[in-house]
Amino acid sequence: MLKDSYIHSVLEAKRRISKFKMLRNPLYRYGREDGRVPAHLNFGKEIYDNMVKNKDVVAMINADTEEQISYGEFAQMSAGIALSLTRIGVKKGEVVCICCEKNIEYLPTVVGIMCAGATFSPMDPTYGTFPLLHRLKIVRPRVMFCSLLAYQTHRATFEEVGTIEYYVIYDDEEADGAILFKDFLTETTSFEDFQPVPVNGWEDVAFVVFTSGTTGLPKGAPVTHLAFLLNSQDVVPDEFSLSSIYNSREFFYTYGLMYGLAAIRVAATLVYNPSGGEKAMLEAIQKYKIKILQVTPMIIAELIKSAILENYDVSSVEYIVSSSTYLREEAVNDIRKKLPSLVSLVQLYGMSEGGSVCHNMNCSKVSKPGSSGMPSYGFVIKVVDLKTRAPLGPNQLGEICIKGPSVLKAYLNNVNPDCKDEEGFQKTGDVGYYDDDGHFYIINRIKELIKFNDINVVPAEFEALLLQHPSVREAGVVGKPDPKHGEVPVAFVVLQPGCTATEEELIKHLDSRVTYRMRLAGGVRFIDRLPRGAGEKLDRSALVQRLLNEDTN
Known part of the structure; x- marks a missing residue:
């Protein structure tokens, strides 16, 4: 009898848990479910x-x-x-x-x-x-x-x-x-x-792209065929079919690659300049009557301050899609003044782990300035407290966590196995909130990724290279705010006992191994020891504070 009672209790508990999982959580935001998925996947x-x-x-x-x-x-x-x-x-x-x-x-x-x-x-x-x-x-x-x-x-x-x-x-x-x-x-x-x-589109991998490396070295993120079948419908919606689209990013960047492929899916005409630059872009807009601009916040800032924009006919531009870094509401309003033909500016939010875009773009509607929109097809997104991990309601800052068929099951080689929580949500490492209408706003990153000229710069890669120098014992790299570049990488270096090295020597050591866009633009600071927190983890916030103290002294 005791055994039967125990079994009944276990079954009842499982039934209640199952019922709970079948109910929508009022604190989660759910994406649309009407995406088109072909039978061949x-x-x-x-x-x-x-x-x-x-x-x-x-x-x-x-x-x-x-x-x-x-x-x-x-x-x-x-x-x-x-x-x-x-x-x-x-x-x-x-x-x-x-x-x-x-x-x-x-x-x-x-x-x-x-x-x-x-x-x-x-x-x-x-x-x-x-x-x-x-x-x-x-x-x-x-x-x-x-x-x-x-x-x-x-x-x-x-x-x-x-x-x-x-x-x-x-x-x-x-x-x-x-x-x-x-x-x-x-x-x-x-x-x-x-x-x-x-x-087998549910499991077979179409692409492997790489994370930006906010936690350690970059990791391989597999994107299945199904993931991008869904994602591409938000990256470039069907309403852009046969439109002319300007692609500003290199195809070896995830943003440039995914946007280019999504544009091909709807038979758009993809226009690009290998040379790059404001003048070349404006000439292309005028000549090919570009309807959609796929750019970054840095390019938008250039257009706002442009001395030559008025020399070109850009009246064909109706949509701007921006990604890479947060776009200020003021910038959205300023570019609307510069481009009166603009119908909508969409701030795209996504990540390699999510297959690309995590939010529905709603290009046919006027988006809220500063918002990245609502969850994309099949996505469930929650915001959790940074300490307790409890789900939060509207207008409360916390970590963004994502779940859905587009989200990767695991990194290649199963590195970072704790990247998901107990409910299977991917931890993004981004801090943000959603408003009363369910529109999301991304504010910052939990880990300090450096944004140099709108390009992700990975501190761990700099540190690994600096440690290859025989005189370097420890190295910590953080970003310092810069009015021209957004942020510049600064290295804090602890030398080996009895060894010497100059700032110029270490910069030369790095420059020979990285590109200009990854260069150590903020220089080198020599210190006796790096600040560390629990578990001997590098305390980057303390290094950032040292840089702020330099500016105030």
């Missing part, structure tokens, strides 16, 4: 089929050279890449990388990789040896597509990985040990007859 096929349907539409334009390709040409190239990858034995799930500057073959290559059933991972060609090797060792690619410059610069690093069997060069100039892109495309077929390799 294959993002490569989704893009490919749309390209075939729109074969005569212009897909991409290089505004610097006026080179362009139609969707029919795009599909033909992607099919040839997929078939050629299959010919050399690339199988479903194997990783193929691209290490190249923005070019017109980049996105067709990405689609071709996915259509072959393989997984794509972008590599930044401007990285130094350490950051690049760290990422390559995580994904261990079999094939590397790259520019001649990237191949010549990083060949030793590529070879150190030990898994790359084929190098494909986009340029026409031959390089020892590599295949020219035109020679690699040995297989072809009518693009109408081509069929992408089937995938």
Whole structure:
């Protein structure tokens, strides 16, 4: 009898828990559930089929050279890449990388990789040896597509990985040990007859992108086909179909890559300038009648203060999509004055762990200045107290936590296994709140990621490189507010006993291993010991306070 009573109690407890989980939590915000999910669950096929349907539409334009390709040409190239990858034995799930500057073959290559059933991972060609090797060792690619410059610069690093069997060069100039892109495309077929390799979209990985490294070194974040099938509908909504979109970011950045692919999904015309710069962008807007600008807050700030904006016809611009850092409400109001044709400015919020965008963009509506909108398709988002982890209501600051079919199950190699809470919510590390209408506002990061010229700079990478210098015992890097760059990296260094090093020597040591956008612009401070908290963890806030004290003294 006691045993039966115990079993009954356990079953009753489980029933109550199950019932509780079936109820909506009034403190959580829930995204829309009407996203379109095709039966094949294959993002490569989704893009490919749309390209075939729109074969005569212009897909991409290089505004610097006026080179362009139609969707029919795009599909033909992607099919040839997929078939050629299959010919050399690339199988479903194997990783193929691209290490190249923005070019017109980049996105067709990405689609071709996915259509072959393989997984794509972008590599930044401007990285130094350490950051690049760290990422390559995580994904261990079999094939590397790259520019001649990237191949010549990083060949030793590529070879150190030990898994790359084929190098494909986009340029026409031959390089020892590599295949020219035109020679690699040995297989072809009518693009109408081509069929992408089937995938299990719920589990199979379309991309591996990398986290910004706010907690330790960057981690590999897998994005499934299903995740981006849902996400892409918010990144570039169907209402932007056949529109002209200006893409300001490199394709090896997650923001640039995901936005570019989402634009291709709706058969938009993607316009870009490899050269970059305000003048080139304004010329492209005027010439190609750009409707949507995909930019960063730094570019918006340049347009607000522009001395040449009035020289160009920018009346075609109706939407601006901004991401990377927080955009002040004042900036939103100022750019509206500069661009009277602007219908909506959307502040996009997302993360690699969420598949890209975590909030619905609602581009057809006037968004609230400073807000990143409401939860995206299938997302559940909560704000929790930073200490107690209890869910919070409207207008209360806490950590943003996300859950849904687009959120990764785990990082590659299962690093950082405690990235989720007991309910399966991903901890974002971002602090924010939602208002009474359910609109979210992102305020800051729990961990101090440095934003130098709107680019994520990872302190742990600087520290790892500084520790390679024989005279450095300890190193801590933080961001110092700067009116021009947003933040500049500053290094605090403890030297080995009996060793010496100058600021110039350490900066030279770093500059030879990183790029300009990652340089140690704030200089070096020598101290006797680094401040540490519980568990000997570096107390970055104490270092930031030292910098603030410098400015007040």
